[in-house]
Amino acid sequence: MKYTRRQAAIFSIVVLGIVLSPIVQNWVKTPTDSFPFSYYPMFSKKRGATYGLYYVVTYDSLGRKEHLPYRLAGTGGFNQVRRQINKAHRNDGGISFLKRVEKHLAKKDKAYYSSLARIELVKGYYHLENYFLNNDTLPLLERNIATLKIKE
Amino acid sequence: MKTIIKTLKEGWFEAISPQRLALLRIATGCFSLWYLISRFEMLQKMVRNTSAFDPIGVLFWMEEPLSTTVFWWISIGLIVLNIFYIIGWKFKISGPLFALLTLLFFTYRNSWSMIYHNRNALVLHIVILGLVASADAWSIDAWQGRRNGNKVKKAHFNYGWPVVLICAVTLGSYFLSGIAKIAGDLALEWANGNAMRSQVAIDAIRKSVLVAETAPLFKIIYQHTWLFLGMGILTLILEIGAPIALLKKRWGMVWAVLTWSMHWGIFLIMGIRFRYQMTGLLFLSFFETEKWIAFLRKKIKGKKSISRETTAIVFFDGVCSLCNAWIRFVIRWDKQRCFRFAPLQSAAAQKVLGRDFSHEKMDSIVLVDGAQKYVKSDAILQIAKELGMPLKVIYVLRWLPLQLRNVIYDWVARSRYSWFGKRTNCRIPKPDERWRFLDT
Numbered sequence: 271m272k273y274t275r276r277q278a279a280i281f282s283i284v285v286l287g288i289v290l291s292p293i294v295q296n297w298v299k300t301p302t303d304s305f306p307f308s309y310y311p312m313f314s315k316k317r318g319a320t321y322g323l324y325y326v327v328t329y330d331s332l333g334r335k336e337h338l339p340y341r342l343a344g345t346g347g348f349n350q351v352r353r354q355i356n357k358a359h360r361n362d363g364g365i366s367f368l369k370r371v372e373k374h375l376a377k378k379d380k381a382y383y384s385s386l387a388r389i390e391l392v393k394g395y396y397h398l399e400n401y402f403l404n405n406d407t408l409p410l411l412e413r414n415i416a417t418l419k420i421k422e
Numbered sequence: 423m424k425t426i427i428k429t430l431k432e433g434w435f436e437a438i439s440p441q442r443l444a445l446l447r448i449a450t451g452c453f454s455l456w457y458l459i460s461r462f463e464m465l466q467k468m469v470r471n472t473s474a475f476d477p478i479g480v481l482f483w484m485e486e487p488l489s490t491t492v493f494w495w496i497s498i499g500l501i502v503l504n505i506f507y508i509i510g511w512k513f514k515i516s517g518p519l520f521a522l523l524t525l526l527f528f529t530y531r532n533s534w535s536m537i538y539h540n541r542n543a544l545v546l547h548i549v550i551l552g553l554v555a556s557a558d559a560w561s562i563d564a565w566q567g568r569r570n571g572n573k574v575k576k577a578h579f580n581y582g583w584p585v586v587l588i589c590a591v592t593l594g595s596y597f598l599s600g601i602a603k604i605a606g607d608l609a610l611e612w613a614n615g616n617a618m619r620s621q622v623a624i625d626a627i628r629k630s631v632l633v634a635e636t637a638p639l640f641k642i643i644y645q646h647t648w649l650f651l652g653m654g655i656l657t658l659i660l661e662i663g664a665p666i667a668l669l670k671k672r673w674g675m676v677w678a679v680l681t682w683s684m685h686w687g688i689f690l691i692m693g694i695r696f697r698y699q700m701t702g703l704l705f706l707s708f709f710e711t712e713k714w715i716a717f718l719r720k721k722i723k724g725k726k727s728i729s730r731e732t733t734a735i736v737f738f739d740g741v742c743s744l745c746n747a748w749i750r751f752v753i754r755w756d757k758q759r760c761f762r763f764a765p766l767q768s769a770a771a772q773k774v775l776g777r778d779f780s781h782e783k784m785d786s787i788v789l790v791d792g793a794q795k796y797v798k799s800d801a802i803l804q805i806a807k808e809l810g811m812p813l814k815v816i817y818v819l820r821w822l823p824l825q826l827r828n829v830i831y832d833w834v835a836r837s838r839y840s841w842f843g844k845r846t847n848c849r850i851p852k853p854d855e856r857w858r859f860l861d862t
Contacts, residue, residue: 278579289546303537304537305528305545306479306528310595348632353474357474396627407630
């Protein structure tokens with residue numbers, strides 16, 4: 271695989287052109303990210319003092335609440351599971367997602383699963399400064415998206 | 423402008439040794455292989471969750487995900503091609519094939535609701551390396567070429583421009599990242615540190631709420647707002663200013679070290695592991711790495727290898743056909759003239775080995791290297807090690823327990839006469855190899 275200088279120059283220009291082409295996404299109305307040619311949109315969104323995110327909470331028969339670790343909520347790495355949770359409410363309000371989580375829980379941690387009464391998909395809003403500087407870890411608001419009863 | 427274009431033109435077609443390109447091939451190949459093997463199970467599970475399938479990039483046209491069986495076979499095929507890519511075997515075919523399949527495989531892997539931007543550079547690097555002459559050194563192809571009488575490849579622009587292109591692609595991706603920050607909602611808030619601080623806080627709250635491992639330094643750093651000012655400015659300089667690093671080699675090296683440090687900073691503050699970046703593999707193209715390897719090889723050889731001043735002696739059973747065949751094989755491969763030879767029946771053996779090896783104990787080959795003495799499987803492996811690649815690979819058997827190795831050795835040794843025959847007298851060396859035999 272030897273190239274002449276001209277071929278090498280064309281190859282280089284084409285590759286660099288393709289790699290840099292996603293730059294236009296910064297100025298289009300509905301930008302779309304891709305792989306492996308990305309415009310690297312991460313860390314470019316403006317964030318407020320509060321932040322809202324989707325997550326799964328579990329309740330046992332005594333009504334005790336716990337946040338479900340991401341490892342038990344989906345497959346893949348942390349960010350991948352987070353995306354799966356974010357998208358969960360789009361299909362039938364999140365019920366099929368919770369059913370998958372229930373199945374996963376029953377398989378992965380039987381003891382934990384048997385203690386549960388229900389699982390919920392929620393969206394919570396947190397104040398960042400209060401959360402980290404004042405240890406105020408309660409959400410400002412927690413909205414229920416979907417509930418799946420495990421025991422009556 | 424003219425000076426910049428001239429500098430770029432000269433730099434782009436600089437003659438670089440094939441070893442640098444080969445090292446990049448091996449480094450990217452090893453990283454990719456590690457990824458494919460360590461994530462194998464996870465990936466097979468991931469593709470079962472068909473509801474998360476969201477095709478992107480060159481796979482945008484896909485309507486349904488592949489069946490899990492097909493994906494399993496593709497994963498295995500990619501691992502096999504990955505090995506061919508590392509060892510540089512049939513590279514004219516295996517290189518482009520691996521490059522293409524890597525692009526498709528990683529695009530498919532990123533088509534499941536989440537794009538992993540830290541894999542972009544790896545895939546782009548492999549695509550470039552798979553399509554250029556990156557197997558002209560440190561590869562099976564190069565070794566076979568030398569055996570067929572081809573000359574060792576020297577520094578040439580054909581090895582230079584792909585290295586520079588890899589640097590440019592790396593710099594380009596950081597530049598894009600910087601532009602996205604400035605063009606986005608945050609714009610210059612990145613320069614006063616506020617943007618970075620809020621991004622870091624959001625990452626931490628996600629991890630806290632979803633019960634994931636938090637970053638080691640987050641809690642200490644978050645309260646010091648001024649630290650984010652410095653880090654924000656440095657990030658912008660490294661990203662927006664990235665293309666400048668292409669103009670001078672030294673600037674490129676400084677940029678690489680600073681950016682590598684930035685990734686470690688991201689890990690310590692946000693707990694995000696960019697492995698290809700943090701290991702430094704992403705930045706190898708900015709350095710004359712082949713010189714480091716040559717230096718290390720020199721150091722290791724100086725310490726560990728059999729001393730060239732005092733040639734090692736291999737004692738063997740002179741009437742055994744198998745042993746004689748082994749000695750002929752060693753002579754053919756011993757280009758460095760590391761070894762001299764003597765039959766165990768000879769006076770030289772008596773003199774060097776003394777009473778340790780009587781005529782009755784001729785079922786073991788013996789390697790004497792100065793004060794060191796190796797017998798049975800140890801001797802075979804030590805000799806193989808000194809014969810260089812690819813025979814050196816056999817030395818990995820050293821990890822097997824000695825007893826197990828010697829049981830196999832003894833079994834062959836006991837049967838050697840019945841399997842391979844016995845000579846009536848010791849072999850007489852050819853005139854050109856006579857000097858290598860003691861007692862002749």
